[in-house]
Amino acid sequence: MTxxxxxxxxxxxxxxxxxxxxxxxxxxxxxxxxxILMVPVxxxxxxxxxxxxxxxxxxNWVGTKNYDRLFSRSTYExxxxxxxxxxxxxxxxxxxxxxxxxxLINSMGRIGDIYKTIYFLPVMATLLAMAIAWEFMLHxxxxxxxxxxxxxxxxxxxxxxxxxxxxxERFPLWLGDRDYAIRVICFIxxxxxxGFNMVLYLAGLTGVxxxxxxxxxxxxxxxxxERFRLVTxxxxxxxxxxxxxxxxxxxxxxFDTIExxxxxxxxxxxxxxxxxxxxxxxxxQQNLIGIGSAITVLFLVFVMFLTLIQRWLVERKVHY
Amino acid sequence: xxxxxxxxxxxxxxxxxxxxPFYMMVSYSFKSPGEIDRGEGGFFGxxxxxxxxxxxxxxxxxxxxxxxxxxxxxxQTDSEIRDALVAEAVADCQMRPIVFNYTKAFTEAPLLRYLxxxxxxxxxxxxxxxxxxxxxxxxxxxxKFWGREAVxxxxxxxLLIPVHAIALPLYIMLAKVGLTNTYAALVVPWTISVFGxxxxxxxxxxxxxxxxxxxxxxxxxxxxxxxxxxLPTAIPALLAFAIFSIVAHWNDYFWPRIVVTGNRDLFTPxxxxxxxxxxxDGSFFGPMMATATVIVTPLIVAFLVAQRRFIEGITxxxxx
Numbered sequence: 001m002t003x004x005x006x007x008x009x010x011x012x013x014x015x016x017x018x019x020x021x022x023x024x025x026x027x028x029x030x031x032x033x034x035x036i037l038m039v040p041v042x043x044x045x046x047x048x049x050x051x052x053x054x055x056x057x058x059x060n061w062v063g064t065k066n067y068d069r070l071f072s073r074s075t076y077e078x079x080x081x082x083x084x085x086x087x088x089x090x091x092x093x094x095x096x097x098x099x100x101x102x103x104l105i106n107s108m109g110r111i112g113d114i115y116k117t118i119y120f121l122p123v124m125a126t127l128l129a130m131a132i133a134w135e136f137m138l139h140x141x142x143x144x145x146x147x148x149x150x151x152x153x154x155x156x157x158x159x160x161x162x163x164x165x166x167x168x169e170r171f172p173l174w175l176g177d178r179d180y181a182i183r184v185i186c187f188i189x190x191x192x193x194x195g196f197n198m199v200l201y202l203a204g205l206t207g208v209x210x211x212x213x214x215x216x217x218x219x220x221x222x223x224x225x226e227r228f229r230l231v232t233x234x235x236x237x238x239x240x241x242x243x244x245x246x247x248x249x250x251x252x253x254x255f256d257t258i259e260x261x262x263x264x265x266x267x268x269x270x271x272x273x274x275x276x277x278x279x280x281x282x283x284x285q286q287n288l289i290g291i292g293s294a295i296t297v298l299f300l301v302f303v304m305f306l307t308l309i310q311r312w313l314v315e316r317k318v319h320y
Numbered sequence: 321x322x323x324x325x326x327x328x329x330x331x332x333x334x335x336x337x338x339x340x341p342f343y344m345m346v347s348y349s350f351k352s353p354g355e356i357d358r359g360e361g362g363f364f365g366x367x368x369x370x371x372x373x374x375x376x377x378x379x380x381x382x383x384x385x386x387x388x389x390x391x392x393x394x395x396q397t398d399s400e401i402r403d404a405l406v407a408e409a410v411a412d413c414q415m416r417p418i419v420f421n422y423t424k425a426f427t428e429a430p431l432l433r434y435l436x437x438x439x440x441x442x443x444x445x446x447x448x449x450x451x452x453x454x455x456x457x458x459x460x461x462x463x464k465f466w467g468r469e470a471v472x473x474x475x476x477x478x479l480l481i482p483v484h485a486i487a488l489p490l491y492i493m494l495a496k497v498g499l500t501n502t503y504a505a506l507v508v509p510w511t512i513s514v515f516g517x518x519x520x521x522x523x524x525x526x527x528x529x530x531x532x533x534x535x536x537x538x539x540x541x542x543x544x545x546x547x548x549x550x551l552p553t554a555i556p557a558l559l560a561f562a563i564f565s566i567v568a569h570w571n572d573y574f575w576p577r578i579v580v581t582g583n584r585d586l587f588t589p590x591x592x593x594x595x596x597x598x599x600x601d602g603s604f605f606g607p608m609m610a611t612a613t614v615i616v617t618p619l620i621v622a623f624l625v626a627q628r629r630f631i632e633g634i635t636x637x638x639x640x
Contacts, residue, residue, distance in 0.1 A: 018463055018464065018542075019465040019466060022463040025456060028451075029517060030471060030474070033512055036509055040489035104330065108328075112331075115331045120630075124620055125342070125616045126590055126593075126619075128590040129616050130341055132608070133341040133342070136605065195338070253484050255573075279487065289492065296488050296489065300481065303481075303485060304480045307479075
């Protein structure tokens with residue numbers, strides 16, 4: 001392990017020697033960073049202007065045709081709609097529920113830990129396995145959800161229009177229904193992710209000083225809501241910025257549930273055809289590398305844009 | 321007190337929804353197909369003896385079996401012997417549903433192999449990540465060299481790139497060098513963890529320089545310092561990073577799905593479960609849920625045992 005030349009103690013560890021060792025230490029990481037992270041980005045960028053496919057030796061430059069296609073074909077319109085519907089639904093809900101759970105748990109002492117543990121379970125569990133469990137729960141005839149809903153038939157609960165319709169005709173097919181499919185996917189996304197946000201918020205809440213609440217109370221902030229608005233929420237600012245960004249990035253990458261439920265095609269009427277699934281289907285299954293690369297590039301642009309906004313917000317807070 | 325009561329009510333409702341799929345997964349893994357179909361049997365099912373139809377079919381006696389058995393059943397007609405043999409087979413193929421489900425989980429597909437693959441892949445990823453990231457983090461934190469700022473900005477830039485997003489170009493690169501369907505394909509893209517470098521660098525910054533100078537006086541080389549001085553001080557951060565990395569890669573489905581096609585010997589647990597689902601006819605819900613339970617359990621148990629560490633590890637990314 002020991003580097004040979006340092007055995008001679010009279011040699012003062014010189015700057016040049018240190019520089020050389022430093023580069024040796026950094027080299028593997030640097031090399032892998034370039035090879036595994038930077039080169040693929042460049043490759044995706046280049047291939048998105050070609051009609052390359054694996055197995056062909058040559059390719060043609062097609063200009064922006066792949067991108068034009070992304071913005072003109074209805075399949076890709078559905079892709080953008082599905083992706084953004086998912087992100088726009090899951091991010092606020094999982095952040096909101098995470099914050100809500102954190103506030104409730106934080107206000108109740110040690111006993112709240114048990115809820116913390118439970119809410120964190122989905123974060124640890126293999127999403128694919130849980131997706132399959134959800135699929136059974138959502139099974140139209142033998143699934144737990146429709147069975148539970150059926151139990152409400154014939155009771156006072158039937159005044160709820162949703163249940164009334166369900167009892168009169170039938171309860172939703174959930175995964176087979178184009179209106180419900182994306183909502184179910186969003187629900188599972190929230191189910192899986194909000195515990196993660198809750199834990200981050202709980203960590204953030206430990207940083208809010210008690211005195212601030214007292215001070216706010218002195219200033220006339222009597223209600224719980226006022227104290228939240230004046231003290232807690234601003235103090236959680238940095239946490240919120242981080243939580244929202246990481247939720248967005250994760251939401252953009254949704255794939256497991258969709259591939260598990262609809263291995264071919266992205267749901268009824270392509271209503272859950274999200275970007276990761278499109279990259280998988282076009283680029284890998286259909287070997288349309290050009291179009292897959294174009295989606296990859298757009299994906300990277302979205303994600304980088306989000307992260308840069310986050311960094312900008314954080315930096316502004318720091319210099320504040 | 322009443323205020324705490326509604327808090328508990330809300331949190332319990334949430335907990336029920338969070339736990340529902342886990343409950344169902346474990347419960348189905350105990351039940352017989354009939355109980356699953358009819359939705360009976362509570363959580364454990366009734367555990368009545370059930371007959372494994374496939375096992376009976378496999379032992380369906382042919383002419384030779386009947387001839388051999390004629391010695392055991394003297395003075396009986398062939399059809400009587402046949403019936404007796406079938407009855408024997410049925411008796412031998414009886415088992416409790418829980419035993420049936422879990423034995424099927426391990427015998428229908430090489431689940432042990434999948435689990436072993438999961439361990440191999442997850443462990444190799446983590447070890448290589450550490451071997452690459454620690455020296456780089458040390459150099460970036462403690463050594464002065466020309467280009468340090470540039471390398472660090474590169475690290476910050478690479479933090480923007482989610483590896484899943486560049487799956488397509490990575491796949492093309494691996495296919496070009498003929499590495500798809502190998503362990504290497506499962507491991508290589510994750511060998512560089514920019515996040516790990518960033519995290520360990522932040523941690524190393526807090527290690528006093530005196531410690532390093534003393535080690536140099538003792539004649540230690542820089543690489544020896546990394547492993548024998550820095551590594552022991554970094555154990556808490558390293559443990560957190562280990563949990564972060566292991567959870568992510570044990571549960572990962574997208575990347576293995578892309579680079580492993582068909583070769584069952586390389587399947588990781590989620591891929592194995594996915595294949596099980598693809599093969600399954602309706603009656604195999606029980607064994608499939610048993611498989612899912614087996615895959616999910618290790619991390620959940622580890623989490624319940626060392627909650628604090630896990631939550632730290634998973635939310636590590638929030639401590640920037």
